[in-house]
Amino acid sequence: MRHFEMDKLKAQGGSVGQSKYHESAIKQVCGSANFADDNPEPYGCLHAYPVLAPVTSGFIKSIDTSHALAVEGVKRILSAEDVPGKLDIGPVFPGDVLLTSHEIQYHGQPVLIVVADTYEIARRAARLVVIECEQTTPILDIKEAISKEHWVRPPHSLNRGNSENAINNATHQLKGEINIGGQEHFYLEGQIALAQPDNDGGIHVQCSTQHPTEVQHLVAKILKKPFSFVNVETRRMGGAFGGKETQGAPWACLAALAVYHLGCAVKMRLARSDDFKLTGKRHPFYNHYHVGFDENGLIEGADITVNGFCGYSPDLSDAIVDRAMFHADNAYYYPAATIKGNRCKVNTVSHTAFRGFGGPQGMIMGELIMDDIAAKLGKDPLEIRKLNLYKKGRDTTPYHQTVEQHILIDMIAQLEESGDYWARKEAIKAFNVSSPIIKKGLAMTPVKYGISFTVQHLNQAGALVHVYSDGSIHLNHGGTEMGQGLNTKIAQIVAHGFGVDFNAVSISATRTDKVPNTSPTAASSGTDLNGMAALNAVNTIKERLIDFITEHFEVDSNTVVFKDNLITFSKGEISFSELANLAYMNRISLSSTGYYATPKIHYDRAKGEGRPFFYYAHGVALSEVEVDTLTGENTVTRVDILHDVGSSINPALDIGQIEGAFVQGMGWLTTEDLQWNDKGQLASFGPANYKIPAIGDTPAEFNVNLYNSANPETTVFRSKAVGEPPFMLAFSVWSAIRNAISSVADYKYTAPLDTPATPKRVLSAIEQTASWFKEHQHD
The missing domain is CATH 3.30.365.10 (Aldehyde oxidase/xanthine dehydrogenase, molybdopterin binding domain)
Structure with missing residues (x-):
């Protein structure tokens, strides 16, 4: 095979590097x-809907389906006993149950499916099934799961050097913790699947999934058929964000199960409220750190623990917590580090992939540490960030991969100048002195994000x-x-x-x-x-x-x-x-x-070292916010972003991805507040009580530029990935809010701020900051 040049500037043709509009x-x-629900339904198509468990934790004592079966138009009710093959559809590890017949592990867990002439009949009949249960006490608190060592998968750790000695011998030490909220995917198109017999005796499935092959495999396994028996098709999705990587599969499997028994096309579509309740979210986390650093703020040792709130089953939690561990450094070098990761089992729906796949929940630790060190030493956080960046000679990660590209130093310098960071910082300080109610904040945060599946064979x-x-x-x-x-x-x-x-x-x-x-x-x-x-x-x-x-x-x-x-x-x-x-x-x-x-990637889990990422994508964001100290409400007024996409294949699409990811990350950190009640029921199950960012939340001034730098690794035309890395640029908003709050104490104290930074949490942090300042202003 001849060598064909990968550099777009030297390659023939001219499509790559141009801003072409989206093909759809x-x-x-x-x-x-056309999306899955728009496709014409085959003649005689039936509709299926799940029957949901009425308790959060317990055991099924009896099921009465008589009222449901009496509804005109109901064709059949299927249970776990009707599954001819495997009942467990865990994507990596066992534990994800298609239909439960005995133990209930989260509120709303599917028990049966009703198959009927119409969607409305199936859904109405499903509500008429009576399930009697013996209730048990659920575990809903992550700290309880940690204390009981209640895991979906065993803990894992990364070690480089002796972090305990490094911390103990450092001039300064700090400890901190943070609770990190989850996030609903809120795709425009909900979970849906249409299954039908094909002309050759197999099953054809159209569904909204990020992983057609996994759906194919799981449908075949539950039906006890070879993979070739099933063909899965996906033309487009109305959003996914990770919520359709594994969790589109159950609905396709259930539709296919109905086809297997009734011999005709069957469609399954979840109502939006049930979609919220029955599908996993971004994992909430509870994390804590202990670091040692010198008088300049240079970190000498770090001990970090990340605890993922995984739900009732493994799903993808093992790899998600791994990535949180891999990214707990973000862009910063820890000379000695211990990073532990726990996968906590609790009685909720199993949480799953979401844009960043655990990376954001780990990466926030780097930014939390930098802000806290700056507050401790009375320095500007950007100084501490620049001081601790990976650079030559300080370039080995806690998982022993060498960071070979150090462009963040230049990217930060460029954004400092173009964003007028230092002059604006002084102007904001002056504004805050004269403004008793509205306080402004400014923060610049970097992103170093590893690209590749951390499971090697997926690459x-x-x-x-x-x-x-x-x-x-x-x-x-x-x-x-x-x-x-x-x-x-x-x-x-x-x-x-x-x-x-x-x-x-x-x-x-x-x-x-x-x-x-x-x-x-x-x-x-x-x-x-x-x-x-x-x-x-x-x-x-x-x-x-x-x-x-x-x-x-x-x-x-x-x-x-x-x-x-x-x-x-x-x-x-x-x-x-x-x-x-x-x-x-x-x-x-x-x-x-x-x-x-993908070449080069490998990871030895037993040793906790290797090269799990082919390369890193980088970005820097500068955000300015306003915070109302009477209500805790906050507004993002200006954002400047410089992002590294390598040699861009399509600049317009890349900028769109950066803008969208940033706003989604901003929502995760500020407004999107998942809430479960004390019975384990999801209380925020629709747009009335779960707030994603709207157009009015978009920064009034939003400047996005691409950093001109070809990927040093041999990727397609030297481009870099852009889907997930910009999500973490939104940390600049969270840090800017903390910066605004700290002005209440003349920047001498920075209160803890859990995410999302809702008005209630912001107001609490303001009150804590004001109280601290009152006690210490004469020190």
Whole structure:
């Protein structure tokens, strides 16, 4: 295979690096983009709905389905006994039960499914089933789970050097803790699946999932069939954010189970309130730290424990807590470090993947520590952050991976200047002196985020590319489009590789019968993996075409160039469409699969060391806020972001992802407040009592710029991932709120501030700060 240049500046064609609009944008704006619920229902399609457990913890004593079965239109009620294969659908480790028949482990756990003529009948009948239970006392508090060592998976730790000695011998020591709230995915399209018999005796499933292959495998396992029996298709999702990586699977499995028994199409769609109650969230965490540092604020040792609130089962919690541990340093070097991670079992729905996959819950520890050290020493937090950054000679992580790129030093310097950090800081201090009620705050925080699945075998992808005899191109790959623009970027990569126009490439739905054994579209690796697989297929076809041109036209292969819909060579030129037809007439294969596996990554869990990430993406954000000291309400007034996406494939899509991720992160840290009552029932199960950011919450001034730096690793056209890393830029908002609150004590004290920083929590921190200042102002 010839080497095809990965640098977009040297590659042929011109699609990569351009701001192309999202391939579904016009359809979505016009309302013609089909989602799973928009697809026509097959003739005779039935509808299924789950019957939910009425208690949080206990055992089923009896079930009465007579009232439900008496409802006209109800066809059948299915239970765990009707599952012919495996009942456990745990994605990695066992413990996630499709339907429970005995033990209830969280409120609303599915017990049965009702299958009926319509959605309304199925849902109404499901409520008529009477389940009598023997209740037990649930564990709902994470500290109780920790004290009882109640884990879904065993604890894990990372160690580098002797952190205890380093801390004890340091000039200064600090301890701190934080409770970190969870987050509802709040995708626009809820959980849904349509299953139907196919013409060959198998089952075809259309569903809203980030992981079609896992759905295929789980459906086959519950039905005790080979994987080839099931075909799963996903064209697009109306958002996912990790909530459809594993937790789209149960509803597809239940729909398929009904198809298996009734022999006709069955659709399952959750109502929004039940979607909230029955699907996992971002994990809440309870974390604490103990650090030692010198008189300048340079950290010498760190001991950090992260405790994930996992819910009743493992789901993906093991890897999520791992990533929280991996990112507890964020961008900062700890010469000696011990980082522990606990996976706490509690009686709630099992929490799951969410943008950042545990990274945010770990990374906040680095920012908490930097702010607290600054307050202790009376220094500006940005000084402490810059002092502790990874740099040459201080470049080994707690998991023993070397940080090879140190661009954050330059990125911070650029944003300091363009954002006028120091002048604004002084102006804000002056404002706060003269403003008794409204206080302003300013903070700059960095992001260093590792890119790759931390489970090694997931770092692979496949693609399928066809060139038709008229020169049009068909592309299929293993990634899923959830609104992030993955299909657009991969179409650009394919067009760029062939040197043709972007609109020459069409993409079809992700299907397990076209590209098998795919990984989830997650971990910010969708373009990295599937883009490289698609480019591999393109290069295979180009290799054949170049060999054909060389022989047919008797030219040197080194003179062949694909560019601007033309192929030029030493004796002339030919259009791409003409070449495709000529190659077809000469029996040259114009179709190829492509494959890619990420190199270099490995992790020895027993030793707690390795290289779990192929590379790091970076970013810096500068946020300014206003806080009302009478109400605790806060507003983000200005944000400046400089973000590293490597050599951008599509700048417009990248900037959109940065803006969206930042606002979503801001919501997690300020307004999105998940609440369970003392019985273990989710109390915040809709937009009336769960507040995601609206357009009015967007910063009035929002400046986003891309940092110009090609990826030093060999990624697709030297780009970098952009899905998850910008989410953590929102830490600048949380730190800015803490900065505004500390002005109440003349910046001599910074109160703890759990997240989300709701008005109630902010007001409490203000009162604590004012109380401290009153006691110590004469010290």
